[in-house]
Amino acid sequence: MKLPRSIRVIERGWLSANNIVLEERSEAVVVDSGYVAHAPQTLALLERALAGKKLARLVNTHCHSDHMGGNAAIQKKFGCAISIPQGEAPAIDNWDEQQLILAVADQRAQAFSYDDTFRDGDVLQMGGLDWQVIAAPGHDTHAVMFHSPEARVLISGDALWENGFGVVFPQLFGRETALAETRATLEAVGRLDVDVVIPGHGPPFGDAGAALERAFHRLEGYEQDIARLARHCAKVMLSFSLLEKRSMPLAELPAYVARVPILAELNSRYLRMTHAAMAEWLVNELERAGAAGRREGLLLARGE
Template identity: 45%
Template sequence: MPGITLLERGWLSSNNILLHGGGEGALLIDAGHVVHAPQTVALVQHALQGEALRALVNTHLHSDHCGGNASLQRHFGCTLHMPPGDWAAVQAWDEDRLSYRATGQRCEPFKPDGCVHPGDTLRVGGRAWQALAAPGHDPHSLIFFDDRDGIVITADALWERGFGIVFPELDGAAAFDEVADTLDLIESLGARWALPGHGAAFQDIPQSLGLARQRLAAFRADPARHARHALKALISFHVMEVGQEALPDLLRWLVAAPLYTTVWQRIGRPGGSLAACGEALVAELCAAGVLQRHKGEEGGEIVSA
C-alpha cells in the first residue's frame, strides 16, 4: 500500500500507522503503550526514512494507544491531536475521568495541541482521511476512512477476529447498540482494506464483520460472559505491563483498581471475594497458556506473561 506503513505491534501496544506525506511531513495514527515507547520511537524513526513527522493523532485514549504520545512529541517535535470527548479530562490530567485509574493502567501524561472531530478530514500523501465517530469500545473513539483507495483505519472497533472490550458496559452504561451501529458504519464504507488497532491488515472485511456480530450477539445474550472476558483480558494486559508479579501483589492490584470491583459486583460476586475470583481467573489464564505461574525464591507464586 504505497504511502502507508503499518507497524504491527505485539500485545500491550496498539499498532502505529504511518501515513507518509513526502515533503509535507508524515502523520502517525496511535502511539502504543508507555512501556514500549522507546521501541515505538525507534520503529517510527526507521519507517520515516528521513521524512519529518508532522503530527500524531490518537484514535482514542486507551493506554495502549496513547502511552507513547509524550515520548514521540519529545523526540519528533510533532503536534498531537485527539478526539474531542476526553479533551477536558486530558487538560486537567484527570486519571479518574480518563481510564487509567479505574483500570489500574499506566500512561505518561501528554499535552495535545488540538482535536480531530468526527467529520474532519486529515489530508496527507494525496489521500483524504475522513474521521468518523465509532463509539462502542470507547465512547469517543474515531476511525478514519480513505475513499480513494477504500482503506479504513478501524482502531479497536473492528479487528480481523473481534473487537475491543466494550468498556462502557463494564460500568453499567449500555453500549452494545453502539458497537452494532459502528459495525454497520464500517460495512457501509465498502472498504477494501482494514488497518486495525491490533493485528495484521485484512481484506475480508465482510467475514470479520460476521465474526464481530456473532461475538456481539453472544455478549448481548450473556453480558456476564463479556464481563468475565474483560476481566481476564485486563488481568493479562496488566501482567504484560509489569512483566511478572507475585500473585498476592497481582490480586492487591486487582482489588485496588475500582473498575474490577464494579465488574465483579455486576456479575454476582463470584468466588465470594474479588481476590478469590481473580485467583480463579489467573488459573484459567494459566491453563489456557496466556499466562504462566512458577514458584519464586521465597516459595510464593509468581505470575508472568
C-alpha cells in the same frame, strides 16, 4: 490485499497499539503512539520508519493508554503536532484518570497536550489521501475510525479487529450504552467500501465482511449475557496488567483484584466471588487462553 505505498504499518502487540505511518513527500503523519512503557522502542521504530522524513503530526484513534501512552515522548523527540478526537479533549485537558481508564485499571500514560481536534464528518489529509473521520463509539465513547474511499482502506482502531474488537465495558463508569454503540459502529463499518482494514492490534486484513460477521457474533453473545462480557472484561484487564509487569506474585493476586477499581467493580456487580476465588478463576482462564503460566509462585506473561 494491498496497501498504498504511502502507508506503513508498524505492527506491535497488545500492550502497544500498532503505529501507522502515512507519508507524503518529505513529511509524515503517524496514527497512535503505543503504551508508555514501550516509548523508547516506539521512538526507535518510528525513527527507522521515517528515515529522515519530518514527522509533522501524530493523530490518535482514541485516548486509551495503549494508543496514546507514547504521545508525550513522540512529541518531545520529533516536535510534531498532536491531533485527537474532539470528544477526548476534556479528559485530556483535565487528565481524568477515570475517564481515560488509567489508575482505575492499574494502567499508566504520560500526560500530553494536543494542538487541535477533529470529529465525525471531518476530513484529514494523511499520506496524500483524504481520510473521513467516522465516529466509532463502543469500546471508547469518543473513538473514531479513518476511512479513505479512494484507497478503500479503513484505519479501525479498536472498533474492529480481525477477530473481534476492543473490550467493551459493561455497565461501569457511566458506560450504559456501550453495547448499542458497538452495534451501530459495526453497522457503520458495513456501509463503507473497504478492501483493507488496518486495526489497532494485529496485522492488516482484507476480508472486512468476515471480520464483521465474527464481531457481530461476539457482540450477540454479550447482548444475551452481560455476565459473559464482564468475565471477558476482567480477563482482558488482568492480561493487560500482566503484559506490562511481565510477572505477578500469585499470593498477591487476591489483594490485587480487590484493590484495582475496575476489577473490584466487575466482581461486586457481576462475578460475585471472593477475592481469592476471583484471582484463582482469572489465573486458570489466562492459563487456558495461553496468555499466562505459573512458576515458582509467580504468574508469568506468555507471548509478546
